Amino acid sequence: MNENKTKLTEEEKKLFGDLMPEELDEIISSGLNRRHFMKLMGLASAGLLASHLIGAEQLFARSAEIGDIADLAPAAIENGINVSFKVNNTAKKVLIDSRATLLDTLRERLDLTGSKKGCDHGQCGACTVIVDGKRVLSCLTLAATCEGKSVITIEGLAKDNELNPMQAAFLKHDGFQCGFCTPGQICSAVALMKEAKEGQASFVTADVRQNQQSVILSDEEIAERMSGNICRCGAYPNIVAAIKEAQTGKNVEQTWLFAG
Amino acid sequence: MEEKNKSIGKAITRIDGLLKVTGKATYATDYPAKNMAYAVLFKSTIASGQITAIDSAAAEKSPGVLKVITHKNTPKLNIKGGLRGGALLQGSEIHFYGQHIGIVVAETFEQATHAARLVQVSYEEKAGKIDFDELAKDAVKPKGQELADQIRGDAKKALGEAAVKVEETYETPIEHHHPMEPHSTIAVWEGENVILYNGSQIINGAQSSAAATLNLKPENVRIVSPYIGGGFGSKGGQWANLVLTAVAAKVTGRPVKLALTRQQMFNSVGLRQRNIQKVSLGATKEGKLISISHETTTHSAIDSEYIEPCGDCTKIMYDAPNSLISYRVVPMNVILPTYTRGPGKSTGSFALESAMDELAHKLGIDPIELRIKNEPEKDPSNGKPWSSRKTVQCLQEGAKAFGWEKRNAIPGQTKAGNYLIGYGVACGTYPARQRDSSAIIKLKRSGSQVTATIELAASDLGTGTNTILAQVAADGLDLPIGNITVNIGDSDLPPAAGSVGSVGAASFANAVNDACIKITNELIAKSDKQFFVRPTARQMMISEQTLDFQTRADAKAPSNTDQYSTHSFNANFAEVKVNIATGMVKVTRFLAATGAGKILNPKTARSQIIGGNIWGIGMALSEESIIDPRYGNFATRSFGDYHVPSNLDVGKLDAMFINEEDFIPNKLGIKGIGEVGIVGVAAAIANAVFNATGKRIRSLPITPDKLL
Amino acid sequence: MRPFKFTNTSNASSAINLLIKNPNAKFLAGGTNLLDLMKEDVERPDELIDLGRLDLTAVRPLVTGNNVVGISIGGLGKNTDAANHPLIRKDYPLLTKAILAGASAQIRNMATNGGNLLQRTRCSYFYDIAMPCNKRLPGTGCSAMQGINRMHAIFGWSDSCIAVYPSDMAVALSALNASVKVMQPSGTARIIAIHDFHRLPGNHPEKDNNLDHGELITAIEIPKNKFAANSAYIKVRDRNSYAFALVSVAAGLELAGGKIISASIAMGGVAHKPWRATHAENILRGKMATVENFQMAADAEMEDARPLAHNKFKIGMGKKTIVYALEQAFKGTGYKA
Structure with missing residues (x-):
C-alpha cells in the first residue's frame, strides 16, 4: 500500500457509503462481497417508468401551441382552399393546395411530424389520426374535407403533463421498436377503446348478432382490430399486451424466460 | 458475471x-428546414436498354417546378463511391426495371409528384435477363471467393452409400425489407458541406459512401440519423436516393426532402434474392449423418454481385464427415440483392431444417433427438472449438417449456373443430462478432x-x-x-x-x-x-x-477470438393451426430458445427475438415479391400485394434465453440477437404445417392455395 | 395527383348538377379508393365534388304500408356504422360479417356504403400506369392475361379483362338480393338490382358498373330474408386480416328442419362482379342439408370455371369454401368467430 496516498475522509466514506450503507468498514477493508452485490441488484431493479427516459422534461415543457403557419409562395398553391379546423384542440386556419392530404398538411404545414407516411395509400396505418372521435387514415383524407372538424394526432394525446394511459402502456410493454408506426398504432388503439365501449363488432367477434354495450376485448379481438396498423419490427404481441392493460387497468405481466 | x-x-x-x-422522435423527414423544396424520383419502365430521349418540357412548365434532373444534367458522380445498386443518373443505360432515371424538384410535394408524371421517356429496349426460371439452368460459379465450393470428404459418394436419404429442393421467393419508414433524406448544403438527415444503419458507412460518390471528403458530409424507422439490412449499405437528394439540393440551392414511395421501395433499395436450394442428407439407420450437401442457385444484379450465403448454417450445424456447400448464380436485370435480416441463414435454415425434419420423419426418430445425435463437438467447417454452443440446451429447455411431448409424431392426426394442429421444431445460428x-x-x-x-x-x-x-x-x-x-x-x-x-x-x-x-x-x-x-x-x-x-x-475485438468459432444458436418451436377448408395457417404459439451470450436487457432483447420470429412468420406464410418475366417489373407492387404479417397473423410468442457466459467473442460476453431471431423460424413453421396436415411445402410462402 | 378543383355542396341535387356540368368531375365520398387511384395517376378527375356534408347516411327499416319489408342503408353512411347497426347485426349478420372482413377499422370508418360498391379492381396491372390495361386505357391490351394472374378471375372474364372486383360487402349484398337506389339527374330515383349493378368486362372493361355519370347512390336496400341465423361469410386470403380475398363465399340457407327451402350463395374474388352461384342454389333447393349435397352443389357451380395460368387453385378453393360456408350456415355458426 502506498503510504503517500491519503486515507478516505469521513465525508468521502459517507459518499462511498451511499451505495453500500451497512458494511462500509468491511468493504473498505476487504472489498465488495457477495452480499452487497445481491443488495445492489435489488436496488437497481426498482422504478420501471423512471426519469431515465429521454425527453421527459422537454415533453411537458413544450407549449401545445404551434407557431405561426408559414405561408407558401404563391406558386406553391394550386386550387387553393382555406381550411379552418381544430388540431389537438387548437383552432387552425391554413391555405392549402386542394391536393394536399391531411397527412401532408399536418407534417409539412403544421409542424406536426408525429403522424408518419409509411405507404401513402392506406395500406399500413402509420398515418392514423383521430378525426371527430374516429380513427382514420390521414394519407387518404384530403385536408380540404376537414373544414370544421377536430383532428387529434399523437402530439395531442398527452394532457396536463400526463401521458395518455395508452402511451404509458405502450412504453411499459415495449409496444414498438423503431417507433415509426407507433404514433399510428397509439392513435388507433386510443380510438379502439371508444369503439369497444360502444360495443362495436369485429370480424372475430364471437357472435355478431349479440349486441353488446361494452366489450372487453380478447387478445384475438385486439389483434384483429389493430390489423390495420402494420408494424414491420414485429411488436404485435407487446401492442396487444399494452392495449389489454390500458383497457382493463389491470397489470399485464411481461414475460421472458431464462433457462439452462 | x-x-x-x-x-x-x-x-x-x-x-x-x-x-x-409521443411522436417526438425525429426520423429523417421530420426535420424542419427553411425554404424546403420537395423532390420526387421517376423510374425506368423497361428492364434493359437505353434511354433515347427524355421530354421534360411539360414537367418543367408545371407550376412550382424548380428543376428536372436527369442523366443529361446531373453533375458527375463517382459511381464506385460505395453506394449500392447504381442508378445514379450518370448515363442512359438501363440495368433494371424501376431504375431511377430522374428527379423533379418543386415547391411542394404535390407539385413535384404531379410533375414527375409528366415526364415522357423514350427507350431503345434490349432483351433483358428477367426470367429466373429460364435463367437458373445457366447459373455459374460466383466471383466471390468466400462463395467457392466448400468440400469436405466426398458428399456424393457418402450419400450413395447412406441407408436413409433426403434429397429435396427448397425454394424461397424474392422478399423485400419494407421498413415502415421508406428510405428518405433531407439534404441541406452549407457552403461546401452537406448535412444529410438519413436513416442509416452504418453512420460512418453512409458518410464515406456519400462523400466518395459526391467527390467530397468525408468531413464535408455529415449524416444525422438519431432515429431510424427500421432497416433490416436495407439501410445498411446506402443507395442512390441518399446522394441524389444532395444533388437536388445543390442544383436548386434549397434544402431538399426526398422520400421514396412505398411502390418505389420495391426496386430502389435492394431485396432478398430468390433461392433454389437443393439439400441432400445421408444418414445411417440410427440417424447419424454421414453426408450433407447444400447447393444454392440464385441470381444477382446484372452488373454487380451480392449473394446471401444460404449454406452458412449447413456448414456448422451438424456433424458429418462429408459435406458440400456450393453456390451458382445468374446475373439478372433486377435491383441488386442485399443483406436482409439473417442473410443466408434465414433462407438457408428453411432448406436445411426442413430436410432434417424430413429425415427424422423417414427414420421415425423425434426431430429433436435427430439433431442432438448429430451435435458437433467443434465447428465442422474449420475444426475450431466453439466459444460456446447451447443448441442442445435450446432444444431441451425449449421443448420442456413448449410442451413438445404433446406432439403426435404422426402427421395429420390432431384435429380441433375445423382445424388441424401441428408442432414443428427447427434450429438456427448466427455468427457473433465485435x-x-x-x-x-x-x-x-x-x-x-x-x-x-x-x-x-x-x-x-x-x-x-x-x-x-x-x-x-x-x-x-x-x-x-x-x-x-x-x-x-x-x-x-x-x-x-x-x-x-x-x-x-x-x-x-x-x-x-x-x-x-x-x-x-x-x-x-x-x-x-x-x-x-x-x-x-x-x-x-x-x-x-x-x-x-x-x-x-x-x-x-479480443485478440484470441479468431481461435474459436463464435456463434449464437437457437431452437424454434411452432404450433400452427390450419383451417381444413380454407388452407389458411395461423401460428398460434411460438417459442424461440436462444443461447446468445449476455442478455443486456431482457425487455428489448425479447422484442428483438419476437420481431425476428414475426419476420420468420412472414417468410413462412405470406411474403413474396413476384417479377413479371415479360417486363421485369414487380407484379406485387404495393403493401396491398406484398403481405408482411398483420397483428392477427401472430399468436402467442415466447422468448427463452439460455444462460450463457462466453467472454471469447468480446469482453462483455454479448453475442447479438438481431438476426438469430429469424433463423430457423420458417422451417419450424413449415415443419409444423407438415405435422398438422401431412403436406410438405418446400416452396415458400405457404399460402392457402398450396395446402388445398 | 393532377390538379383538381375542390367543390363543396350540401345537397344531393346540387351535387348531381355540379357533376353533370363537368364530364371529368367525380364525386368524393370516403375517398379511400379514389385518392389511392389518383395518387397512382389512374384516376384523373379535374374536379372533386365532396359529398361529405350530404345527409344520406341513415340505416332504417324499409316499410311498405305497415310492414317492414327490409332495410335501407344510406349510400353515404360509413361501412363501420352499417356493420354495427343493431338491426343489421341482428337480421343481416351476413352483411356485418362481410363488411368487417374487408380492409381495416380505419378504412371502414372512412369508406361509405355507396363508395364500397364503386371501388375498383386491385389488379396490379390496372394500378401501374406503365402497363397496358384495357380497363384503365381501353384498347391497350390486358397485361394480366399472359402475366401474373394468381389473383384474377375464373368466371365471366373476357379477352379484354380478367380483373376481379374486390369488395366483400357487395358479395354479401348479392347473396342478400339487395338493390342499389340511385338518384338520377332528373331527380327521380332508379332502383338497380345488385346483380345488374356490376358488369362483366365484355368488350368494355373500363365500365365497372351500370351507373351513369350524374347518378348518385342514395341507398342500398335489402329485402327481408329468412336466413339470418343460417348465414356465413367465409374469406380466404393470404394473411389473416387486411388482405383481399383469394376466394370468398357468402351463403344463406332458409331451412325447414334439415331441408333446404332455398339457398343464397355469392362468391367474391372470382369474377368482375359478385358471382352469384345460381347452379349451386338450384341444386340445393329442396334438398337435405348434407355435406354430400353441399359438395354436389359446389362441384356444379365450379364446373363453368375457366382458370388462368396461375389461378387454377381457385376451383378447388372455391368448392371447399362453398361447402365450408354452407356447413357454417347450416350449423348456425356462420356469424360466430
Whole structure:
C-alpha cells in the first residue's frame, strides 16, 4: 500500500457509503462481497417508468401551441382552399393546395411530424389520426374535407403533463421498436377503446348478432382490430399486451424466460 | 458475471421510448428546414436498354417546378463511391426495371409528384435477363471467393452409400425489407458541406459512401440519423436516393426532402434474392449423418454481385464427415440483392431444417433427438472449438417449456373443430462478432450530481442501442441510468460499427464499456488517494471535486477470438393451426430458445427475438415479391400485394434465453440477437404445417392455395 | 395527383348538377379508393365534388304500408356504422360479417356504403400506369392475361379483362338480393338490382358498373330474408386480416328442419362482379342439408370455371369454401368467430 496516498475522509466514506450503507468498514477493508452485490441488484431493479427516459422534461415543457403557419409562395398553391379546423384542440386556419392530404398538411404545414407516411395509400396505418372521435387514415383524407372538424394526432394525446394511459402502456410493454408506426398504432388503439365501449363488432367477434354495450376485448379481438396498423419490427404481441392493460387497468405481466 | 452489475441484465424501459410514444422522435423527414423544396424520383419502365430521349418540357412548365434532373444534367458522380445498386443518373443505360432515371424538384410535394408524371421517356429496349426460371439452368460459379465450393470428404459418394436419404429442393421467393419508414433524406448544403438527415444503419458507412460518390471528403458530409424507422439490412449499405437528394439540393440551392414511395421501395433499395436450394442428407439407420450437401442457385444484379450465403448454417450445424456447400448464380436485370435480416441463414435454415425434419420423419426418430445425435463437438467447417454452443440446451429447455411431448409424431392426426394442429421444431445460428468502435465519455459534476454523456456514431433502428448503452455506462460509471445521456446517430461523433450482422450491441457496448474503464482508470491515476476497493468514476468525480472530465476509447475485438468459432444458436418451436377448408395457417404459439451470450436487457432483447420470429412468420406464410418475366417489373407492387404479417397473423410468442457466459467473442460476453431471431423460424413453421396436415411445402410462402 | 378543383355542396341535387356540368368531375365520398387511384395517376378527375356534408347516411327499416319489408342503408353512411347497426347485426349478420372482413377499422370508418360498391379492381396491372390495361386505357391490351394472374378471375372474364372486383360487402349484398337506389339527374330515383349493378368486362372493361355519370347512390336496400341465423361469410386470403380475398363465399340457407327451402350463395374474388352461384342454389333447393349435397352443389357451380395460368387453385378453393360456408350456415355458426 502506498503510504503517500491519503486515507478516505469521513465525508468521502459517507459518499462511498451511499451505495453500500451497512458494511462500509468491511468493504473498505476487504472489498465488495457477495452480499452487497445481491443488495445492489435489488436496488437497481426498482422504478420501471423512471426519469431515465429521454425527453421527459422537454415533453411537458413544450407549449401545445404551434407557431405561426408559414405561408407558401404563391406558386406553391394550386386550387387553393382555406381550411379552418381544430388540431389537438387548437383552432387552425391554413391555405392549402386542394391536393394536399391531411397527412401532408399536418407534417409539412403544421409542424406536426408525429403522424408518419409509411405507404401513402392506406395500406399500413402509420398515418392514423383521430378525426371527430374516429380513427382514420390521414394519407387518404384530403385536408380540404376537414373544414370544421377536430383532428387529434399523437402530439395531442398527452394532457396536463400526463401521458395518455395508452402511451404509458405502450412504453411499459415495449409496444414498438423503431417507433415509426407507433404514433399510428397509439392513435388507433386510443380510438379502439371508444369503439369497444360502444360495443362495436369485429370480424372475430364471437357472435355478431349479440349486441353488446361494452366489450372487453380478447387478445384475438385486439389483434384483429389493430390489423390495420402494420408494424414491420414485429411488436404485435407487446401492442396487444399494452392495449389489454390500458383497457382493463389491470397489470399485464411481461414475460421472458431464462433457462439452462 | 460482472462485479458491479446493477443495470445490465435488467428490463429497463427504452430510454427513447417516451419520445417514440409521443411522436417526438425525429426520423429523417421530420426535420424542419427553411425554404424546403420537395423532390420526387421517376423510374425506368423497361428492364434493359437505353434511354433515347427524355421530354421534360411539360414537367418543367408545371407550376412550382424548380428543376428536372436527369442523366443529361446531373453533375458527375463517382459511381464506385460505395453506394449500392447504381442508378445514379450518370448515363442512359438501363440495368433494371424501376431504375431511377430522374428527379423533379418543386415547391411542394404535390407539385413535384404531379410533375414527375409528366415526364415522357423514350427507350431503345434490349432483351433483358428477367426470367429466373429460364435463367437458373445457366447459373455459374460466383466471383466471390468466400462463395467457392466448400468440400469436405466426398458428399456424393457418402450419400450413395447412406441407408436413409433426403434429397429435396427448397425454394424461397424474392422478399423485400419494407421498413415502415421508406428510405428518405433531407439534404441541406452549407457552403461546401452537406448535412444529410438519413436513416442509416452504418453512420460512418453512409458518410464515406456519400462523400466518395459526391467527390467530397468525408468531413464535408455529415449524416444525422438519431432515429431510424427500421432497416433490416436495407439501410445498411446506402443507395442512390441518399446522394441524389444532395444533388437536388445543390442544383436548386434549397434544402431538399426526398422520400421514396412505398411502390418505389420495391426496386430502389435492394431485396432478398430468390433461392433454389437443393439439400441432400445421408444418414445411417440410427440417424447419424454421414453426408450433407447444400447447393444454392440464385441470381444477382446484372452488373454487380451480392449473394446471401444460404449454406452458412449447413456448414456448422451438424456433424458429418462429408459435406458440400456450393453456390451458382445468374446475373439478372433486377435491383441488386442485399443483406436482409439473417442473410443466408434465414433462407438457408428453411432448406436445411426442413430436410432434417424430413429425415427424422423417414427414420421415425423425434426431430429433436435427430439433431442432438448429430451435435458437433467443434465447428465442422474449420475444426475450431466453439466459444460456446447451447443448441442442445435450446432444444431441451425449449421443448420442456413448449410442451413438445404433446406432439403426435404422426402427421395429420390432431384435429380441433375445423382445424388441424401441428408442432414443428427447427434450429438456427448466427455468427457473433465485435467490430471496431470508438466512444467518448464526458463526465460532469454539479454538487454531488454526476452526469455522463456517451458519444459514438452508433445507430438505433429499434434494436434498443440507446438503452443498452445507457445501461452499460450506468454500470461502468456507477451512475443511475437517468444520469446518462446517449448521443448516437451522427457522423460527427467517434466512428463506430453499424447495426448490421448482429454486431451492433457487441461493438457499441464494448466501446462504451472500455471507455468507462478507461475514464475510471484516468480519474484514479490523477488522484493522490489510496483505495482498498477500486472506486467508481462517480465517486472519483465527487471526491476529487472534478467538474468536467472526458476520455475516448477505441475498442477492438479480443485478440484470441479468431481461435474459436463464435456463434449464437437457437431452437424454434411452432404450433400452427390450419383451417381444413380454407388452407389458411395461423401460428398460434411460438417459442424461440436462444443461447446468445449476455442478455443486456431482457425487455428489448425479447422484442428483438419476437420481431425476428414475426419476420420468420412472414417468410413462412405470406411474403413474396413476384417479377413479371415479360417486363421485369414487380407484379406485387404495393403493401396491398406484398403481405408482411398483420397483428392477427401472430399468436402467442415466447422468448427463452439460455444462460450463457462466453467472454471469447468480446469482453462483455454479448453475442447479438438481431438476426438469430429469424433463423430457423420458417422451417419450424413449415415443419409444423407438415405435422398438422401431412403436406410438405418446400416452396415458400405457404399460402392457402398450396395446402388445398 | 393532377390538379383538381375542390367543390363543396350540401345537397344531393346540387351535387348531381355540379357533376353533370363537368364530364371529368367525380364525386368524393370516403375517398379511400379514389385518392389511392389518383395518387397512382389512374384516376384523373379535374374536379372533386365532396359529398361529405350530404345527409344520406341513415340505416332504417324499409316499410311498405305497415310492414317492414327490409332495410335501407344510406349510400353515404360509413361501412363501420352499417356493420354495427343493431338491426343489421341482428337480421343481416351476413352483411356485418362481410363488411368487417374487408380492409381495416380505419378504412371502414372512412369508406361509405355507396363508395364500397364503386371501388375498383386491385389488379396490379390496372394500378401501374406503365402497363397496358384495357380497363384503365381501353384498347391497350390486358397485361394480366399472359402475366401474373394468381389473383384474377375464373368466371365471366373476357379477352379484354380478367380483373376481379374486390369488395366483400357487395358479395354479401348479392347473396342478400339487395338493390342499389340511385338518384338520377332528373331527380327521380332508379332502383338497380345488385346483380345488374356490376358488369362483366365484355368488350368494355373500363365500365365497372351500370351507373351513369350524374347518378348518385342514395341507398342500398335489402329485402327481408329468412336466413339470418343460417348465414356465413367465409374469406380466404393470404394473411389473416387486411388482405383481399383469394376466394370468398357468402351463403344463406332458409331451412325447414334439415331441408333446404332455398339457398343464397355469392362468391367474391372470382369474377368482375359478385358471382352469384345460381347452379349451386338450384341444386340445393329442396334438398337435405348434407355435406354430400353441399359438395354436389359446389362441384356444379365450379364446373363453368375457366382458370388462368396461375389461378387454377381457385376451383378447388372455391368448392371447399362453398361447402365450408354452407356447413357454417347450416350449423348456425356462420356469424360466430
